[in-house]
Amino acid sequence: MSDNACTTPGLVCAHHHLYSALARGMPAPQRVPSDFEDILELIWWRLDRALDLEMIRWSAKLGALEALESGTTAIIDHHSSPNCIDGSLEVIAQACREVGVRVLCAYEVSDRNGLDGAAAGLAENERYLSSGGRGYVGAHACFTLSEATLEAVAGLAEDLGVGVHIHVAEGLCDQGAGERLANLSRQEWLLAHCVHLDQELAGTIVHNPRSNMNNAVGYASPARFSGRVALGSDGIGADMLEEFRIAYARAREEDVTTTPELVWSWLEAGWELVPEALDDIVRWSYEPMDPWHLAFTPGVRPVEITVDGSLVLKGGQAVLVDSNEIRSKAAEQARRLFARL
Numbered sequence: 001m002s003d004n005a006c007t008t009p010g011l012v013c014a015h016h017h018l019y020s021a022l023a024r025g026m027p028a029p030q031r032v033p034s035d036f037e038d039i040l041e042l043i044w045w046r047l048d049r050a051l052d053l054e055m056i057r058w059s060a061k062l063g064a065l066e067a068l069e070s071g072t073t074a075i076i077d078h079h080s081s082p083n084c085i086d087g088s089l090e091v092i093a094q095a096c097r098e099v100g101v102r103v104l105c106a107y108e109v110s111d112r113n114g115l116d117g118a119a120a121g122l123a124e125n126e127r128y129l130s131s132g133g134r135g136y137v138g139a140h141a142c143f144t145l146s147e148a149t150l151e152a153v154a155g156l157a158e159d160l161g162v163g164v165h166i167h168v169a170e171g172l173c174d175q176g177a178g179e180r181l182a183n184l185s186r187q188e189w190l191l192a193h194c195v196h197l198d199q200e201l202a203g204t205i206v207h208n209p210r211s212n213m214n215n216a217v218g219y220a221s222p223a224r225f226s227g228r229v230a231l232g233s234d235g236i237g238a239d240m241l242e243e244f245r246i247a248y249a250r251a252r253e254e255d256v257t258t259t260p261e262l263v264w265s266w267l268e269a270g271w272e273l274v275p276e277a278l279d280d281i282v283r284w285s286y287e288p289m290d291p292w293h294l295a296f297t298p299g300v301r302p303v304e305i306t307v308d309g310s311l312v313l314k315g316g317q318a319v320l321v322d323s324n325e326i327r328s329k330a331a332e333q334a335r336r337l338f339a340r341l
Contacts, residue, residue, distance in 0.1 A: 006287035007284065007289070008071070008282050008289050009271060009277055009279070009280055009281070010071065010072065010074060010102075010278075010280030010282055010307065011270065012075075012267075012274050013075045013232055013243075014190065014230035014269070015190065015206040017079070018064070018235075019079060019081065020044075020059070020235035020236075021330065022058070022334040022337050023043075026337070029042035029043060048082060049081075049083055050340040051083070051084055052081075055337050056081055056088055056092060058326070058333040060095035061326045062326055063237075063238065064095060065099050065318055065321065065327075066239075067238035068302075069318070070239035070242075071240070071282045072101070073282070075102070076104045076136075076165065076206075076274070077092060077103055077106065078106050079092060079106065079107050079108060080107070086127075090133065102274060104273075106137060109137070109139045109149060110144045110145065111146050118149045122156055125156060129162060137164050138166070139167075141177065142176065142181065143173050143174040150184070153166075157186075157189075158186075163190060166190070167193055168192060169193065169195055169198075170195055170196075170215075171217045172217075175196040178197050182201065185203045186202050186203065187202050189201075190203060190204055190230075192234070193206070193208060194207075194225070195212055197225075203227070204227065204269065205227065206232040207247060208232045209247045210236055211233070211235070212234075213250065221254060223255070230270050230272075241300055242298075248260055248263040248295045251263055260295040261292075263295075280306060282302050283302065284300055285300060286300040301316060
């Protein structure tokens with residue numbers, strides 16, 4: 001927390017899906033999903049197969065803009081576009097740079113699109129990271145990964161000196177993930193969700209409370225783990241103060257002794273993952289920026305933001321890009337996407 005009562009460092013979204021920015025208002029599936037696997041198959045896997053580079057570019061710009069407008073200056077993204085893999089991570093990184101938001105990228109490796117799809121995902125991670133891009137080797141979840149592919153993901157990450165960014169035990173369909181990852185995970189791994197994780201694993205657990213509630217997968221109860229816990233959005237925007245408030249309310253529902261300081265510590269863990277964000281300066285519309293105040297105060301917005309010494313938001317408006325143009329172009333790409341769906 002900053003010494004100035006109305007400023008903080010830039011906030012960090014530790015698990016995002018920027019491509020989901022175009023999903024709002026998408027055509028309904030042929031039937032109403034009845035469980036988590038249905039949600040994946042009928043909504044998200046249907047959507048990610050329809051993406052092309054222009055859709056990816058403008059969804060990333062819109063997601064980054066909305067992050068900036070919420071005081072979030074760093075995003076750890078987890079991307080999937082099975083029919084448009086090559087070059088997708090650099091498109092995302094460039095889009096975020098133009099807005100003035102830091103991003104760490106990963107491509108979601110999975111066997112759900114066949115062995116060729118898994119190989120292409122591995123190649124995209126290797127190409128992006130080897131060329132100087134910052135991020136992780138991405139993986140979907142153990143239930144969509146063969147042993148060979150999972151080992152290839154872990155091996156590539158080891159070779160490149162980075163962690164793996166993977167969904168872990170989000171739904172009951174992946175409840176065996178803990179056993180499969182026990183001998184693979186490392187401290188530099190990002191373990192998203194962990195709702196049904198039944199053992200401690202090396203790595204940072206990223207709690208996504210609003211998404212877990214929306215998907216009815218259960219409560220992760222992250223306080224039960226002894227390791228580091230961070231906060232993400234799982235693609236539902238990047239308003240991390242809102243995510244903090246939801247995380248606090250959900251934790252409080254389970255344990256009335258939970259304090260805002262505990263949940264704020266999960267938000268602060270993002271600065272350990274992206275230390276540069278500590279040097280960003282966000283001046284807010286409210287003071288004091290104290291966990292006990294923020295847990296019960298909606299509508300707090302950034303007024304001015306400096307990233308890496310450059311002014312990127314002034315008077316609540318993005319400085320480096322035309323926010324109206326981004327929203328207009330993103331809407332055009334959303335219409336293209338919906339036509340494909």
